[in-house]
Structure formats: C-alpha cells, structure tokens
Amino acid sequence: MLRKIIFPCLLMLFVLTGCWDIREIEDVGIITGMGLDVNEEKDELTMINQYVVPGKIPTQQTISQQTVPYQNISQSGKTFFEIIRNNSLESNRPPNYTHLKSILSSTALFEKERADKVIDLFIRDHEFRRTTPVYLTRDPVPDILSTNPAKEFFPSIQIKSLSENSNKNNKNPKNFTIGDMSQMISEKKSFLIPGIELNSGKIKASGAGIIEAESSKYIGWIDSEDMEGVRYIQNTVQGGFLYLDEENVDDGPIVLEIKGSKTKFKTKVNGDKPEMTIQISTSTVLAEDWGTGRNVYNKGWKKGIEEAANTVIQRKVEHVLKLAQQEYQIDFLNLSKWVNIHEPKYWKEWNEIFPDMDFKVEITTEITDFGTQNFNTE
Numbered sequence: 229m230l231r232k233i234i235f236p237c238l239l240m241l242f243v244l245t246g247c248w249d250i251r252e253i254e255d256v257g258i259i260t261g262m263g264l265d266v267n268e269e270k271d272e273l274t275m276i277n278q279y280v281v282p283g284k285i286p287t288q289q290t291i292s293q294q295t296v297p298y299q300n301i302s303q304s305g306k307t308f309f310e311i312i313r314n315n316s317l318e319s320n321r322p323p324n325y326t327h328l329k330s331i332l333s334s335t336a337l338f339e340k341e342r343a344d345k346v347i348d349l350f351i352r353d354h355e356f357r358r359t360t361p362v363y364l365t366r367d368p369v370p371d372i373l374s375t376n377p378a379k380e381f382f383p384s385i386q387i388k389s390l391s392e393n394s395n396k397n398n399k400n401p402k403n404f405t406i407g408d409m410s411q412m413i414s415e416k417k418s419f420l421i422p423g424i425e426l427n428s429g430k431i432k433a434s435g436a437g438i439i440e441a442e443s444s445k446y447i448g449w450i451d452s453e454d455m456e457g458v459r460y461i462q463n464t465v466q467g468g469f470l471y472l473d474e475e476n477v478d479d480g481p482i483v484l485e486i487k488g489s490k491t492k493f494k495t496k497v498n499g500d501k502p503e504m505t506i507q508i509s510t511s512t513v514l515a516e517d518w519g520t521g522r523n524v525y526n527k528g529w530k531k532g533i534e535e536a537a538n539t540v541i542q543r544k545v546e547h548v549l550k551l552a553q554q555e556y557q558i559d560f561l562n563l564s565k566w567v568n569i570h571e572p573k574y575w576k577e578w579n580e581i582f583p584d585m586d587f588k589v590e591i592t593t594e595i596t597d598f599g600t601q602n603f604n605t606e
Contacts, residue, residue, distance in 0.1 A: 257277075257279055257315070257319060257321030257322050257323045257324055258279065258280040258324055258327050259277050259278060259279060259280075259323050259324060259325050259327065259328055260278050260280055260298065260327060260328065260329050260330075260382045260384045260385060261278035261328070261329055261330050261331075261332065261373060261382065261383065261384020261385070261387065262275065262276065262277060262278065262325075262328060262330075262331045262332070262384075263275070263276035263278075263300075263302075263331075263332050263333070263334075263369040263370065263372075263373050264276075264308075264331065264332070264333040264334065264337050264346065264369070265333070265334045265336065265337055265369045265370075266334065266336050266337050266340055266341075267304040268336075270304055272304040272305055272306060273304065273305060273306065273307065273308060273311065273337070273341075274302060274303070274304045274311075274369075275302070275303060275304075275305075275308055275311040275312070276300050276301070276302045276369060276370060276373055277300070277301050277302075277312075277315060277323050278298050278299075278300050278373055278382065278383070278384050279298060279299045279300075279301060279319065279321070279323070280297065280298060280382075281296075281297050281298055281299055282297075284296060284297040284298075285297040285381065286381065296376075297381050297382065298381075298382050298383075298384075300370070300373055300374060301315060301318055301319060302370065303315065303318070307349075308349045309349055324355070325353075325355045325356050326355060326357070328356065328357065328360050329360070329361075329382075329384050329385050329387075329388045330360065330361050330362075330363060330384045330385070330387045330388040331350070331360055331361070331362045331363070331406070332363045332364075332365060332369055332372060332373065332384075332387060332424060333346070333362070333363070333364055333365070333369070333421075334364075334365060334366075334368075334369050335364055335365070335366050335437055335446050335449075338364070338437070338439060338445055338446035339445060339446050340445075341445075342443070342444040342445060343409065343413060343439050343444045343445065343446075344413045344444050345444075347362075347406060347409055347410065347413075350406050351406065351410050356406065357406070358405060358406050358407030358410070359405050359406070359407060360405060360406050361388055361391060361403050361404060361405050361406075361422075362404055362405065362406055362409055362421055362422075363387055363391075363421065363422050363423065363424045364421045364422070364423050364424070364436070364437035364446070365423065365424045365425060365434075366423075366425065366449065367424075367425050367426045371426060372387075372424060372426055372431060375426065375429065375430070375431055376429075377431060378430055378431075383431060386431050387424055387431060390424070390431070390432070390433040391403040391404075391422055391433070393433075394459075394464070394466070395466040395467040395468070396467055396468060397468050397469075398455065398456045398459045398460075398465055398467075398468035398486075399433075399452040399453065399455045399456055400433045400455070401420065401422035401423070401433065401435075401436050401455055401458075401459075402422075402459070402462075402464045403422075404419075404420070404421055404422050409421070412439075412562075413444065416441050416442075417441050417559075417562060417564065418438065418439060418440050418441040418558045418559055418560040419438075419439055419441075419560060419562070420436035420437065420438060420439070420450060420458065420560055421436060421437045421439060422436050423435040423436050423437055423449065423450075433452070434451075434452055435449055435450045435451045435452045435454070435455055436449070436450045436455065436458070437449055437450075438450065438556060438558075438560050439560075440556075440558050440560075441558070441579075442579075447556065447558075448555075448556055450548075450551070450560075454544075454547065454548055454551065456468075456544050457544035457545045457546075457547055457548030457549075458548055458561065460489065460491060460508050460541060460544065460545050461491065461506065461545060461548060461549075461561050461563070462491075462561060462562065463489075463490065463491035465486060465488075465489035465491075465510070466486075466488070466489075467485075467486050467487070468485075468486045469483055469484060469485050469486060469515060470483070470484040470486065470512065470537050470540060470541070470593075471483055472484070472533065472536050472537060472540060476536040476539065476540060477519075477532060477533055477536045478519075478532065479519035479521045479522045480517075480518045480519035480522075481518040481519070482514070482516070482517050482518065482519060482522075482533060483514075483515045483516040483517075484512035484513065484514060484515060484533070484537060484593075484595065485512060485513050485514075485515035486510060486511070486512050487511045487512060487513060487596070488510070488511045489508060489509065489510040489511070490508070490509050490510075491506065491507065491508050492506075492507045492508075492509075493505070493506060493507075493563070493566040493570075494507065494570075495566055495567055495569075495570040495571050497571060497574075498586075501581075501585075501586070502567060502571050502574050502581065502585060503585065503586045503587075503588070504563065504566065504567070504585065504586075504587050504588070505587075505588045505589075505590060506545065506587060506588070506589050506590070507590045507592075508541060508545065508589070508590070508591050508592070509592045509593075509594075510537070510541065510591070510592070510593045510594070511594050511596055512537065512593060512594065512595050512596070513595065513596055513597040513598065513599065514530075514533075514595060514597065514598040514599055515599070524598040530595040530598075533595060534593045534594065534595055537591075537593035538591040538592065538593050539591075541591045541593065542589050542591045545589050545591075546587075546589055548561070549561075549587055549589075552582075553582065553583050553584075553585070554583070557582075557583045558579070558582070559578065559579075559582045563582070564578045564582070
C-alpha cells in the first residue's frame with residue numbers, strides 16, 4: 229500500500245518540475261523596434277535597438293505621468309551580428325527579437341550597401357521573424373525612433389500600425405515584410421519599401437523607396453500622391469476614396485468611397501513586340517457631395533461622375549507607368565509577373581523591353597449606392 233503511494237509521488241517530482249528555465253521580464257531585453265543606418269565618420273553600420281523598459285510602461289494608475297517606456301541603444305560596427313553582441317557592453321539584458329514589430333532603415337544605408345547583404349542576418353537567424361515589416365526613411369532614423377508617438381507607447385509599434393490602415397487610404401503602402409523582401413531579391417525583381425517620415429514632429433506614412441534589382445540598391449522615391457496609382461496596378465486596393473473636384477464634375481466636388489477594386493492584366497504580342505492591357509474595375513458609393521444641384525433620383529445622374537472617376541484613376545495609373553518607364557526605366561511594379569505567365573519567352577529580356585513597352589489602361593468605375601439621404605429630391 230505504501231509503495232502505491234510513494235511511487236506516484238516520486239513520478240510527480242520528475243514530471244512537475246516547474247519552469248526551471250524561467251526568466252523574469254525585467255531580465256529580458258525585449259526589442260520592439262530596430263533602426264538601421266550608416267555611420268559615415270567611421271565608415272561602419274549603425275543599429276538602434278528599441279528596448280522595452282517594463283517598469284516604465286504606463287498603467288491606469290500612472291497613465292498621466294510623462295514616462296518613456298523604452299530605451300534606444302545605438303551602436304556601430306562592421307556587421308550587424310557584431311553590433312548585437314556588443315550590446316552586452318552597454319546593457320545587462322541581451323536583446324531578444326522574437327517580439328520585433330518593425331525595422332526602419334535609412335535610404336543612405338541602401339544607397340551604400342546591397343539589400344541582399346543588409347537582410348542576410350535577418351533571414352539567417354531563427355530569432356528574427358520573416359513577417360516583420362520593413363520601412364525606409366529619408367529623415368534621421370534616431371529622430372523617428374525617439375519621437376513621442378500619437379497613439380502607441382512605442383515609436384516602433386506606431387510605425388507598424390500605419391501600414392495597417394492601407395484599406396482606408398490608398399496613399400498608404402501595403403505591409404512589406406522581411407519575407408517579401410527576400411522573395412523579391414531571390415526572384416531578381418525591383419521592388420518598393422514603404423516610406424516613413426517625420427511631419428511636424430509626428431510619425432507619418434510617406435510614399436515608398438525604390439530598390440533596383442540588378443544593383444540591389446536604393447535609387448529613388450515614390451511620393452504619397454503616386455502611391456494610389458501603384459496600388460491600383462498592384463491590385464491591392466481594398467478601400468479608400470476618390471476625390472473629384474470642379475474640374476472633373478459639374479455642380480461641385482464629390483467624394484466616392486471605394487468598396488472594392490480588381491485589376492486584371494492581358495498580354496499579347498504585336499509583331500515581335502509584347503503589349504499589355506491593364507483593366508481596373510472599381511466599385512464605389514457616393515460618400516460626400518458638395519454639389520448644389522445634383523439629384524440622385526434623376527435617371528443617369530451618375531454617368532458623368534463615373535466617367536470622371538475613370539479619368540482620375542487612369543491619370544494616376546498612367547503617371548506611375550511613366551515614372552517607371554521613363555524616369556527610372558525599371559519595373560518596380562512587378563509587371564514582369566504577367567509577362568512571365570502569358571509570354572514567358574520575353575521574360576528574360578524584360579529589362580530591355582519594359583522601358584519601351586506599350587501599355588493600355590482601361591478603367592471601369594461603378595457607383596452602386598448614394599447613402600441613406602439626399603437633400604435634393606425635387
């Protein structure tokens with residue numbers, strides 16, 4: 229009988245050993261954000277790690293206190309791995325990157341170093357997640373990571389949250405991760421990295437930086453106003469709005485809310501030259517009307533507005549195509565994907581073909597609703 233009691237107790241000693249390797253949160257160097265830059269004076273790389281300071285995270289009792297719940301530690305070195313290890317010279321908490329929310333890099337770094345070399349550590353090391361979003365900035369990286377964010381406690385989290393609004397405003401780029409970047413580099417394609425800027429002391433989404441495939445370096449910038457055209461071409465428009473001013477529609481400005489958009493690509497060969505047609509279909513509703521004489525109960529009221537929307541979208545798309553073909557002469561829009569699918573024999577020569585290729589843009593906008601009320605019912 230005694231054996232039957234003792235044996236289970238001994239077994240439980242081995243099974244229920246507790247968390248023998250537990251570490252207190254105060255002893256772990258949790259990193260929420262990282263900044264990458266170059267130190268021109270020393271001709272070295274610079275890394276800024278944004279550490280969480282657990283004791284300074286505001287609570288309901290301390291929410292009114294002006295505390296900064298993070299610490300930025302900046303170091304320079306020849307490699308990023310060296311810099312990470314050298315953090316132990318300045319902090320007794322070794323950096324832990326499993327909770328990394330964003331990586332912010334200066335354009336200066338990608339002007340000097342190849343993108344494939346810059347992200348090598350982040351792809352190779354198991355502690356870095358491929359889903360971590362990447363951003364570029366033309367402003368000083370330390371200034372952005374030291375800014376008092378408007379909504380979040382940490383600048384690094386504020387940066388990431390901006391790309392989550394891409395379904396509300398098409399000037400805002402979609403999320404772009406380390407994994408996305410690795411794939412584009414592996415496929416030898418040019419691509420865009422979402423941009424961040426400081427605007428009146430606030431962190432703001434701002435266009436995107438262009439990484440050219442062959443050099444794997446930064447070569448230019450796409451402004452916020454041009455991101456709408458990029459989003460239509462890349463078939464990533466989920467929402468947002470269209471503003472039509474007096475030059476586009478009669479009876480005053482109007483705003484259309486975008487409910488959905490679909491982009492299709494058709495490629496054909498004319499003689500020995502490939503051509504591409506970009507077809508964009510957009511569904512909208514009347515969101516705001518500053519007109520004075522418009523009556524949505526009259527038959528045909530929306531025809532002129534839909535035609536005006538077609539013109540505005542086409543202008544945005546054609547302007548971005550012009551930037552890609554004439555100013556930069558590289559396909560940062562990933563249009564080669566459709567050539568590879570439909571006309572693969574031209575894909576290997578795509579870099580030479582793209583600048584002179586003929587594109588036709590066809591836009592169809594439909595207004596499906598005008599809201600719950602209309603003042604003009606006469």
